[in-house]
Each structure stands twice: as structure tokens, then as C-alpha cells.
Amino acid sequence: MKSNPLCKPWEHRLSRRRLLGAGAAAIGLGSLVRPAMAEELKKRQKQVLFIWIDGGISQLESWDPKPGTQFGGPFRAISTSVPGIQVSELLPKTARQMHHLALVRSLCTKDNSHSAGVARIQRGDPKNRGVTYPFFGSAVAKLLGAGESGLPPYVWVKPGSGGFIYADAGFLGPKYGALAFGDGKPPENLLRSPAVSAEDDAFRNEFRRRADRRYAQRRRGGAVEANSFVYDVAQELMKREALFDESQYSPRDVERYGSHELGRHMLKARKLLEAGVTFVKVNTYGWDTHGDNFVGHANLVPKFDQAFAAVIEDLAAGGLLDHVLVIAISEFGRTPRVNGHVGRDHWPEAWSAAMAGCGVKKGIAVGGTNDKGTWVAGEEFDIGHMFHTWFRALGVDPRQTEYENNGQPLPIAHEDCRAVEEVLA
């Protein structure tokens, strides 16, 4: 596909940042990262666990309960390990980990449809510049890199099938797409067939590399680079097959995380983080509870609770939470009013997200909604605010860092938004 390197005059308004980006490029840093930041990132690789609750989760049955009010639903609120912060009774295990968490209860975003909402939220809803922005996982893969693990920087543990999800990368190019492990399993036929000797395999790979280089000489690099990248990743994964051998997992861990799909995938995510993957996305489907929301959440949320609390507890206990940023979010919340199907519909007006770990304060709830949970009380935060917050938490200053897209400087987060300072440590 032919890309258009031309940009429009109005896209040059942010000349200060453009200059900063150009300056970084001039001193040979690939335009993305200032020297001090690069050194810092080298010292301690920051990582992300991004938990995507697709559908999405009801804020009233999770992070922002309003029991005993008009739209509060049937469930109670419970106290947490942080005095003064309550969550839904459906989150008892997470409540005991609240001292690690930071809640934002004043999200107000734009889209109330899945088709627009999923992408806009995961892309940070930047201003339209005629390019497709990367999902957060691809952005982090580009900005933080793969580290020294040799593993791909952006891995997605998902239900269903796997594959290489290059579309997430947007203008960054396919190399920054997600390597998806369907049902947490490695790609099929990952391991070298016994019929192929190690020598033959090495010869074939060398032949492929030469062919790739020759092919790339007269073509644009993105697709070829991604193709080579996938092979390189596959070779590294072949060395790490133990990561996927669930029979080696501690039975206690399996029990704590849950034998259900989300529990298994969350435990796999922890293993991948421990192995050094920069960005791990875990997602769960089926949260679009327009019907039977309450019986639905009564059996969905406890599964999330089990897996989420276990991974927070383990990352904290192992010291990983100091450099792993954990985010749990959906494309929107759910309506306060309960429809005739005893469901809640889509609600981007006032909803919540949970965070923990790297760069984030512990045991706080920022912002809030009115007493009925219908609107944000106080300042509203859009997803752009969250992207600023997350980048800052990872040590990337979104005011001084830009993407470089064929010569076009592009902000990494919506320039009209800011970080939620109250969340940042």
C-alpha cells in the first residue's frame, strides 16, 4: 500500500515539539527519545500489562459502586485495604489489593459504539492528522523497544485464534504489531520439525535473510522488516517453549488465577512479563451486557477479580510492580439506567479505569461521579489524558517526544490533554 508522506499546513502548528523531535533526530537518537531518558530506560526496562475488558465492564458493578441509589443495581459496596475507598462486592479479592491500585473514576470519552470506541480508546483518540495512530501496545513497543529479552515487544494473549496483528501498529509499520497467542498458546508448528536438522535449519534461515535483504533493496522497508522480524521472533520463541508449557506452572498459581480462560491468560501474561516482554495485552470478551447485566456481572466480575488480584499480588510480591504499569480498562462503561432486558447499555459519559505499578501512586481513587453515578463530578478525563498519564508513568514525556512518520512529526498523545497528575507518583 502506498503511503502519503505529505502533511498539511495546519499540522505544523506544534513547531516547538517538532523542533525537539528534530533535534533528537539530529543527534542520532532515532528522533524518539532524549538521551537521559534513553539511559534511564536502559537501566530498568519498563513494562506494561494492559488488560482489555471488551464490551465493557460496568463501572457500577466494579470500581464506582453506588449502592442504594436509583441506578445502583442490586449489589453492595465493600471496603478495601485503603480506608475510604469502596468497590463493588463482586471484587472481594481486588479489594484486598487496593493499596497497590490507582482508580480514575471520572473518565468521559467520546464514542458509545464498539466499532469506534475500541480503536479510539486503544489509540488514545489523537487529533485527526490523516494517519492511523498505533494502539497503545504498538506505541510502547516503539517507544520502549523490546529490551534485552529477545522476545517480541508487544504480545497479546487473547481468546480464540492468534497470529501477527499488524493493524495495531498503524503508521509505525507492521513490525510494531502485536504477536497474538490465541488462547495463550504459541504459534502452531513453532518448534523445528525433527525431520529438519539444526544445520539445515540454520542454512535455510541464512538463505531467507539474504533473500529478504535482496528483496528489500528495491522496496520500502516496512513489510520486509516485519517479515524478517516475525522469523526472528519465532526463532527466539523456539528457545522459550517452556513459557507455554502449562504443565510446569505451579498448581497453586493455577488455582489462584482460576482455571477459566481469563485466569489462564493472566497467569500466562505474568510469565511473559517475567520473561521480559515489554507490553503484554490480555483481553477478555463477552462484557457487552445489554441483557441480564447483573446475573452476567455476578459471574463475570468474580473471574476478573480472581485473576486481576492474583497478578497484582504476584507482581507486587516479586518486585515487578515497580517497573510494570498495569492498566485495566474497557472501551466505555455501562449506562446507569437499567433497560427492560435488565441490561445496561454503552456509557462513555462517566466511567472508570484501574491502574497499578510503575509510576503510579498506590491506594488512591481520583475523580468521581455524582451521587447517582450519571455524570462526572468535577474535571472530566478523556482517553488522551490517560495516554499522557501512562506515558509519563513509563518515563516518556509526551510533551517532548514525538513520532516521526516519513518526516512528519506527530505527537504521541492528544496535545489538548494532559496527564492526570494526581495519579502519578
Place this chain on the structure above:
Amino acid sequence: MTDPSELAKLYGPKELKAVKAEQQQCAVRFTPCGKFLVGGGYDGLVRRWDASGDEFAELPPLSGHGGWVSGLAFHAEGSRLYSADSWGRLRAWSYADAAPQPLWETADAHNGWIHALAVSPDGKLLATCGMDRLVRIWDAATGGKLFELAGHAFDVLAVSFHPDGKSLASGDLAGIVKHWDVAAGNQVREFDARQLYLSNRLQDVGGVRSMAFDETGKMLGCGGARPKVGGNVQGVPLAVLFDWTTGMATHALEFGKDSDVYLCDFYFDARGFIVAVTSGNPGAGKLLMQEFDAKEPFFSIAKPNCHAVSRHPSGLRLAVTTVNANSNGNGRLKAADGAEEYPGNWSPIVIFDMPAPADA
């Protein structure tokens, strides 16, 4: 089977009026004396209406519950009303008093949502079930817990005493129905209603949403849906009827299409048919009457999201709990007058007159 149009003429109800409940109601029931209509709401109130005439004037509500008032049951002796809520509270009232106070209350009858309750035929026992996967038996006079029945692996959604008073049935989210010996306090056998259940992605969908015995105790009915998908739950409303003696399912009566979803409530009419209500996608709901061996209802009327049906003790009236039209919608929605206030939904209680036996 009789000609459906003849059956409709004989037994088909005629709509009288709709009584407005300001907040959505889980269920509305006629009292055994027939003088009151009582509803359990999403606002923790037990609402009452004067059902002695056609006006249905609202009376002072009974307050003190939390969350949703999710279960109501009666016994004629002493005009007792038992109410349960989603915060685990159980209360007894003398419902006919001008300003009733609880006769007793158990604050933590269950850990969380009590999904259903039932009174034994002699009025001495009360059975409750809930999201803690337990069935508990209470002394109806004092509220004292007698014993509990454990064994369900999922939330218990429905409970019903057999007319002989010796047996109790409970149904769970997975479609497992347990038969308990009330005197011995143990499980006798299980009935398989798993066609009412679906494991979809991460969600357990469906389950036994309604349950009733016929008057003879020969037949047990379990209502719900044949779930097709979770999330925005879809599935055909379904009643699975069991022969109580053999424990075998004899009928699986379907009551609509996938968007009609749950058979929320029903009762067996001694004249040989089932009276049921369904609630599916917002706006989709029906009151239906169908013979056991018929493929289609002989009477059907659409009303938005029918969650409960109650027969007046005279047999001359029905009350159907519905939800207002246009109850759903994504995103920002302001009140019709443009005010900032976000509008909630409410429950029209639709009153039907039934043909008198002399007319039939």
C-alpha cells in the same frame, strides 16, 4: 388439544389498565386475600396498591430493604408477607396493616443477592436461595434459621415447595435442579435442565429463572431460555416440564424466538395450560397461554419486557409486571424536557380481567 381460538375465547384475558410503579419492579404479586397488590422494587421498597376495586390506589410502601427487593412470598394465615432483597436481607410483615413494621428481620440471611423465596404449604417454613449457592430453610414464625442445603455449584436462582410440603426443589444458573427432602435436610436426586444453560466465553448464561409445581404435584416446571449467546443475552424462552415421579423431562415448550429470551415467570392453570410471561430485548415481552402439548400459544399479547405474572385469588384478574417502552439506548440521554436530569425507567403493572367461570 382444543381449538386455540375457542380456548382464547374461554380463557383469554382482557386488558383493564396499567398501574404505574415509579421505579422498576422485580415482581408484583396479589396477596392471598386479594385486597392488595404488592411489588418489590429496584429502590429497596415494597410497594402496595389497593386491589379491592379497579382504582389500584397506591398505599404507603414498606421500607427498610436494601438494593433490589428480589423476592416476595405470602401465607394467608396472619396476612404474612415475606420479602427478600439483593443485600441478603429477609423480612416478615403483616401486609394488611396501615403502616406495617417488620415482624422480624434477618439482616444476613444470605451473603448477597437472595434470588427467590418460597413458603411451605402449611406456612411454617420459608425457603430462600441466593448467589452464595445455598438454599436455607427458616422458621416462618420467628425468622430463625433451621438448616441450610449446600451442594449447588452455581448461584441458586429458583426455589419451590412441592404441594405435599415434604419436598423442595431448587434450580441453579447451570440448569441443575435439586430435589431436597425437607424433613431430613438432604438431597434426594437431581433433575437435568441444562438446556437452560450456556457457557459462553467467560460467562455462565441462563439458568433456572422461574419454577413452579402444578397443583397436583405431579409436574415440575422450570423456566428460562435456551441461551444462544451471553453479553446481550439471546435465546428462545423455554419451559422444561418434568414428571415429578420419574424425574424425566416430558416437555420443552418454546415460547418465541431468540430475541424473546427469558421465560421469567409462569404458573400452571388447573384447566390444563401454562400461563407465562417473557422478557427479551428491550421492548420485547409477552403474556402467553399455552397447552402442554400444543406448539403455539392459544393466547398471546405483547407488552414490553414482562418480568412477572400474578393471578388474583379469585381467578378473575392477572397482574403483569412490565417495563416502560424505549427503556434502552447508548450514551447521553436527557429527559424529554431537555433538563439535565438523567431519566430512569419504571414499571407499568398491566392489569387484565379474566373471563369468569360462568362465562367459560
